[in-house]
Amino acid sequence: MTKRITSGALSLPSAIVIAAALIAIAIIFINKPTNTDGTGINRPGENSNKPAASVGIAPVTIDDHILGNPNAPIKLIEYSDLSCPYCKLFNPTLEQIMNTYGPTGKVAWIYRHFPLFKPVDGTIPHPNSLLQAEALECSAKLGGNTSFFAFEKKWFEIFPDDGAGRNATLDREVIDNVARNVGLDPVSFNDCLSSGRFKSKIEKAYDDGLKAGITGTPLTIIVTPSGNQIPLVGSQTYSILKTTIDTLITTIPAGSATTTPAN
Numbered sequence: 001m002t003k004r005i006t007s008g009a010l011s012l013p014s015a016i017v018i019a020a021a022l023i024a025i026a027i028i029f030i031n032k033p034t035n036t037d038g039t040g041i042n043r044p045g046e047n048s049n050k051p052a053a054s055v056g057i058a059p060v061t062i063d064d065h066i067l068g069n070p071n072a073p074i075k076l077i078e079y080s081d082l083s084c085p086y087c088k089l090f091n092p093t094l095e096q097i098m099n100t101y102g103p104t105g106k107v108a109w110i111y112r113h114f115p116l117f118k119p120v121d122g123t124i125p126h127p128n129s130l131l132q133a134e135a136l137e138c139s140a141k142l143g144g145n146t147s148f149f150a151f152e153k154k155w156f157e158i159f160p161d162d163g164a165g166r167n168a169t170l171d172r173e174v175i176d177n178v179a180r181n182v183g184l185d186p187v188s189f190n191d192c193l194s195s196g197r198f199k200s201k202i203e204k205a206y207d208d209g210l211k212a213g214i215t216g217t218p219l220t221i222i223v224t225p226s227g228n229q230i231p232l233v234g235s236q237t238y239s240i241l242k243t244t245i246d247t248l249i250t251t252i253p254a255g256s257a258t259t260t261p262a263n
Helices: 012-026 085-104 129-158 168-181 186-195 199-211 238-249
Strands: 065-068 074-080 107-113 219-223 229-233
Touching (some): 065 085, 065 129, 085 129, 107 199, 129 168, 129 199, 168 186
Parallel strands (some): 074 107
Antiparallel strands (some): 074 219, 219 229
16 A cells, blocks of 8 residues: 655655655746646646645556556556646656656556546536546557557647647547557447446546545656655656656665566
């Protein structure tokens, strides 16, 4: 079971390391889309002033969508929404991180759904995000995690910053085009998406995120080698995330297994 950071739980050297990491990820850059609270995180309006990740999150299991080594000593658990412009901005950073650290088996990227598809003050922030999340699940059903992350990558490459309000019919056409682009069988994909078989799974993921204190996207929890959780709020740069990971790598016990199984 992963743990949140608690005072007195770490040795002095480890505490210094974690403090350095926290300082690194606390830096907020402003060269990103503008939102109401300046954090680079997309939130429902009613939650705009609430802290992120106020309680612990569920541990990683085989049911998660994982890129890299499932047993990696450092895990990046991202709560994301395919209609979120900050998630689009942050996605290349996570891809670059995995290109750097994934082959060593020291870092894994875990994607969790948090689509803003429920009404807030009479409006739905991201009306197409539920179906988009279902499309990701269908891509995983048909092609495993490789197709899941390929779909996400292609989606964010072409998704416009103002795409959250796109017409539902057009959005579905884009979904189908992305599925074909990543090599999914169109008939099987359509059958899966039209069935709504993953709707309840997405809704549960969203509800679980709310219970865990998630208030917007992207929200990334860095699980350290000692099992502590560091929340990374909003879209951060590669240099900040790399500095944090490099610091945490120094805490990995000598001889730890970091072999990367095939996805």
